[in-house]
Amino acid sequence: xxxxxxxxxxxRWLGLLLALQILVWxxxxxxxxxxxxxxxxxxxxxxxxxxxDLTVENYFPPAGAIAEVDGAKxxxxxxxxxxxxxxVRGAASTAMFDADTGERLSPIAExxxxxxxxxxxxxxxxxVRISLLSNPPKEYRGxxxxxxxxxxxxxxxxxxxxxxxxEVVSRRNRVWRFYDFFWMLHIMDYRExxxxxxxxxxxxxxxxxxxxxxxxxxxxxxxxxxxxxxxxRRRNTRAKAAGVEK
Numbered sequence: 528x529x530x531x532x533x534x535x536x537x538x539r540w541l542g543l544l545l546a547l548q549i550l551v552w553x554x555x556x557x558x559x560x561x562x563x564x565x566x567x568x569x570x571x572x573x574x575x576x577x578x579x580d581l582t583v584e585n586y587f588p589p590a591g592a593i594a595e596v597d598g599a600k601x602x603x604x605x606x607x608x609x610x611x612x613x614x615v616r617g618a619a620s621t622a623m624f625d626a627d628t629g630e631r632l633s634p635i636a637e638x639x640x641x642x643x644x645x646x647x648x649x650x651x652x653x654x655v656r657i658s659l660l661s662n663p664p665k666e667y668r669g670x671x672x673x674x675x676x677x678x679x680x681x682x683x684x685x686x687x688x689x690x691x692x693x694e695v696v697s698r699r700n701r702v703w704r705f706y707d708f709f710w711m712l713h714i715m716d717y718r719e720x721x722x723x724x725x726x727x728x729x730x731x732x733x734x735x736x737x738x739x740x741x742x743x744x745x746x747x748x749x750x751x752x753x754x755x756x757x758x759x760r761r762r763n764t765r766a767k768a769a770g771v772e773k
Contacts (some may be wrong), residue, residue, distance in 0.1 A: 534748075538741035548715075548731055555713040556612060567706045569698030572650030572684055579601060587629035589613055595631065596622050607632075607693050608642060614692055617753055621691040634690035635674075644676030644686050647695050652680030659690070664709065666699045 533702050534548045586604070598618030604626060605612060611626035623633040635643075641657050648654070656677040663673055666689050673696070674688040682700035689696045711720045715728040 534744050537646045538738065540744060541738040541741065545731070545735055550689050551712050555709040556708045559713070562702060562706050566700075567703050568683060569686075569700050569703065571759075572648060572680070572682065572700070573695075573698065574649040575645055576646075584652070586611065586626040587613075587624075589615075591629050592622070592624040592631075592653055596620065604633065612693075614653070621689075623692055634672075634754075635654065635693050637674075639693060640674040640688050641675065643688055643693055643695065644674075647686060648676075648678055648684065650678065650682065650684060652684070654705050655679045662756075666704060668677045668719070669696050677685075 530682060551645055561743050563571075589602055589604075592613045592615050593602060596615040596617040597620070597710065599615050600618065601616040603612060603614045603616075607623065609672065612632065613624040613626050615622050623634075623635075624631050632639075637659070638655060640659075644657060645654055658668075658675055659672050661672045663671060665684070667673060667675070669690075672690060672691070674690060676686040676688065678684040678686075682702060685699045686695050687697040687699070688694065707720060711717060714720075714723045714725070715731065716722045716725045717727075727747060736750065
């Protein structure tokens with residue numbers, strides 16, 4: 528009997544503990560489902576670059592570029608601002624080189640970062656500010672330093688550009704910030720907002736399991752005690768009595 532009371536108390540208090548978080552999960556899920564993911568990612572304001580075919584030419588030997596990057600493990604040939612470039616990724620850093628001359632292009636300077644931002648942005652508004660940040664806001668969670676380009680559009684778009692590769696590595700806007708707030712509530716990562724396997728959500732998941740287990744245990748107790756059968760008989764008796772009175 529004491530064990531049954533303990534299970535009942537555990538079930539009741541776990542239910543109270545879970546109720547608010549379940550409401551948060553449902554609310555955040557509904558909100559995020561109504562936001563177009565293309566808008567959240569900033570893809571609706573991103574220019575679509577036409578594909579460029581790289582022809583086989585006498586490029587600068589890549590061995591020279593590889594030698595300049597410690598622990599080089601990957602080399603990519605691509606186009607950047609209309610020119611062929613090598614991107615060499617190493618163990619701790621990445622560098623970009625002109626594929627025609629072998630000249631090192633990274634880290635890129637402000638004029639190049641400005642040109643990248645203006646060519647990538649296809650929304651309304653103009654580039655109003657560009658700055659190199661070593662301690663960017665939480666909306667950017669990548670490698671630093673990073674160039675941030677700010678635009679005057681309604682969505683308050685910000686592009687984050689890597690000084691090493693000259694690529695747009697993150698797109699942020701007002702819709703993304705709204706979405707990110709509810710994503711934080713949904714995965715319960717209130718610090719980094721990206722770790723779905725954090726201790727807090729694991730704790731609540733375990734709590735939910737105990738809630739279900741205690742509920743199932745109470746059902747077993749009721750079945751063994753004939754509680755449900757007794758309740759059914761009472762309802763049938765009341766129904767018959769009500770029929771006689773009519």
